[in-house]
Amino acid sequence: MRMREGSQRRICSGRLLRRALFAILDTTMTSNSFKPVDEQLAYLKKGAAEIIPEPELRAALEKSLKTGVPLRVYLGVDPTAPDLHLGHTVVLRKLKHFQDMGHTAVFLIGDFSAMIGDPTGVSETRPPLTREQVDANAKTYLAQVFKILDPAKTEVRYNSEWLGKLSAEAIVRLCSHYRLARMLEREDFRKRLDEGHPISVHELLYPLLTAYDAVSLKSDVELGATEQKFNLLVHREIQREYGLPGQAILTMPILVGLDGQRKMSKSLNNYIGITEPPADMFGKIMSIPDDLMWLYYELVTDRTPQQIATLKQEVSSGALHPMDAKMRLAEEIVSGFHGPDPARKAADNFQRVFRDRQSPTDVPAQKIPVGPPKKLIVLLVELNLAPSKSEAERLIKQGAVELNESRVDDPRADLDLTKPVQFLLRAGKKKFLRLIVE
RNA sequence: GGACGGGUGGGUGAGUGGCUAAAACCAGCAGACUGUAAAUCUGCCGCUCCUUGCGGGCUACGAAGGUUCGAAUCCUUCCCCGUCCA
Numbered sequence: 001m002r003m004r005e006g007s008q009r010r011i012c013s014g015r016l017l018r019r020a021l022f023a024i025l026d027t028t029m030t031s032n033s034f035k036p037v038d039e040q041l042a043y044l045k046k047g048a049a050e051i052i053p054e055p056e057l058r059a060a061l062e063k064s065l066k067t068g069v070p071l072r073v074y075l076g077v078d079p080t081a082p083d084l085h086l087g088h089t090v091v092l093r094k095l096k097h098f099q100d101m102g103h104t105a106v107f108l109i110g111d112f113s114a115m116i117g118d119p120t121g122v123s124e125t126r127p128p129l130t131r132e133q134v135d136a137n138a139k140t141y142l143a144q145v146f147k148i149l150d151p152a153k154t155e156v157r158y159n160s161e162w163l164g165k166l167s168a169e170a171i172v173r174l175c176s177h178y179r180l181a182r183m184l185e186r187e188d189f190r191k192r193l194d195e196g197h198p199i200s201v202h203e204l205l206y207p208l209l210t211a212y213d214a215v216s217l218k219s220d221v222e223l224g225a226t227e228q229k230f231n232l233l234v235h236r237e238i239q240r241e242y243g244l245p246g247q248a249i250l251t252m253p254i255l256v257g258l259d260g261q262r263k264m265s266k267s268l269n270n271y272i273g274i275t276e277p278p279a280d281m282f283g284k285i286m287s288i289p290d291d292l293m294w295l296y297y298e299l300v301t302d303r304t305p306q307q308i309a310t311l312k313q314e315v316s317s318g319a320l321h322p323m324d325a326k327m328r329l330a331e332e333i334v335s336g337f338h339g340p341d342p343a344r345k346a347a348d349n350f351q352r353v354f355r356d357r358q359s360p361t362d363v364p365a366q367k368i369p370v371g372p373p374k375k376l377i378v379l380l381v382e383l384n385l386a387p388s389k390s391e392a393e394r395l396i397k398q399g400a401v402e403l404n405e406s407r408v409d410d411p412r413a414d415l416d417l418t419k420p421v422q423f424l425l426r427a428g429k430k431k432f433l434r435l436i437v438e
Numbered sequence: 439g440g441a442c443g444g445g446u447g448g449g450u451g452a453g454u455g456g457c458u459a460a461a462a463c464c465a466g467c468a469g470a471c472u473g474u475a476a477a478u479c480u481g482c483c484g485c486u487c488c489u490u491g492c493g494g495g496c497u498a499c500g501a502a503g504g505u506u507c508g509a510a511u512c513c514u515u516c517c518c519c520g521u522c523c524a
Contacts (some may be wrong), residue, residue: 002504197519198519199521259465260463260476267448268465269448269465269466270465283474286473286474286475287474287475287476288475288476289475289476289477290473290475290476291476292476321473322473322475323473324473326473326475327473327492353474354473354474355473355474359472367474388484388485388486389485389486389487390483390484390485390486391467391483393490394467394468394482394483395467395482397468397482398467398468398469398481398482398488399468399469399480400467400468400469411490412490428467428468429474430466430474
């Protein structure tokens with residue numbers, strides 16, 4: 001808390017400082033001098049779903065080129081879960097693009113708004129998060145966000161900074177700037193109303209309070225996923241009500257999850273977490289439907305549209321096997337989060353385990369002490385290879401369990417733990433464990 | 439405040455006294471087929487015990503009580519949600 005205020009004060013000390021800083025950067029680092037507007041726009045438009053309104057973004061870019069003042073571009077994220085997944089990185093990557101073009105990237109952590117809960121796309125009121133959860137999540141978020149954004153060039157803000165201080169009077173005034181009918185236009189609310197699902201009044205406040213973020217930040221551009229469009233438009237309108245020009249809006253498509261159907265999300269369990277180990281990440285990418293890989297190329301790699309088109313051409317002409325194209329994709333993404341060597345290793349391991357049907361090179365090992373023989377079922381549960389004994393029994397009956405590379409058929413099998421040995425256990429397609437008895 | 443409707447497994451949703459650990463679908467898991475693709479097919483899909491059997495026990499249909507040999511199903515009270523009226 002204390003640290004946060006300190007850093008904010010430094011940032012807040014204003015345009016002057018920022019301008020001075022940029023003057024220095026301009027003379028020392030050519031990458032920070034602005035590129036021609038068309039070039040910037042082309043780069044910024046890559047993969048974007050919608051720019052509202054595009055002429056305004058262009059005009060803003062032109063103005064910043066002329067005055068040398070970078071645009072203030074922000075992305076607000078509510079720290080509702082402790083981990084980011086690939087879906088979150090789509091829009092983060094876009095923020096990075098603005099950063100690459102020399103503009104000011106503001107990463108806004110919605111520590112206050114997370115306690116209200118974004119009603120977007122949900123069919124019921126979310127349980128509000130506690131302060132502790134929000135703080136813990138915010139911390140892990142930042143560490144992950146900086147795998148993509150340049151920490152030195154990112155302005156990190158928390159919306160409790162201003163929302164926490166709003167008086168009841170200020171909130172009433174804020175609310176007076178928007179109409180109920182407009183609010184109920186949004187599909188989430190209408191649907192919930194139609195279907196007889198509850199809507200709590202505080203949920204109506206979400207777009208308004210986050211609009212106050214845009215007012216406080218005096219942003220020129222706000223980024224978000226397409227599903228955020230309604231919120232972003234409210235932000236723009238409210239900014240105008242407060243006498244600001246009204247930010248431009250750039251939305252990014254939703255990343256489809258591993259099932260190839262629905263949006264990537266943790267609750268649907270079709271996600272790839274950005275902190276997942278290289279092997280898991282690699283395997284998950286390989287499991288997406290082939291058609292989906294092109295979207296992934298576009299949204300979660302740094303390939304240019306031309307490069308992607310070429311690759312696609314090669315696959316459709318038969319010059320490149322779709323699986324190889326997907327292997328490249330997987331390696332590229334893994335490399336971005338873990339580095340090239342672990343990515344290479346993950347690729348090799350994938351080959352070995354799934355193509356050549358061998359056990360992986362490094363199987364996680366677990367030691368257990370010598371003791372009386374134990375039921376395999378019990379052991380599977382103790383080693384976290386199965387959630388319950390019933391499930392473990394089922395796995396064996398279904399032929400999913402292997403001991404030293406040969407299938408176990410007897411659900412009542414015991415494992416001899418009376419003398420020091422090693423076992424290679426497999427439960428299902430993905431779970432391997434080396435068991436060391438000593 | 440009143441009238442009416444509703445709350446079922448991870449989700450949707452059937453079930454109005456025993457044949458219901460609860461239809462169907464989705465999700466998930468396993469096997470087959472593959473490129474760990476996808477699609478498809480087959481099986482599984484609360485926990486637990488053993489003599490692994492269409493076996494026993496326990497827990498479960500918003501909550502708590504009650505009626506009954508027997509309750510998701512009937513009764514009472516409470517909590518929650520919606521619609522309409524005020």
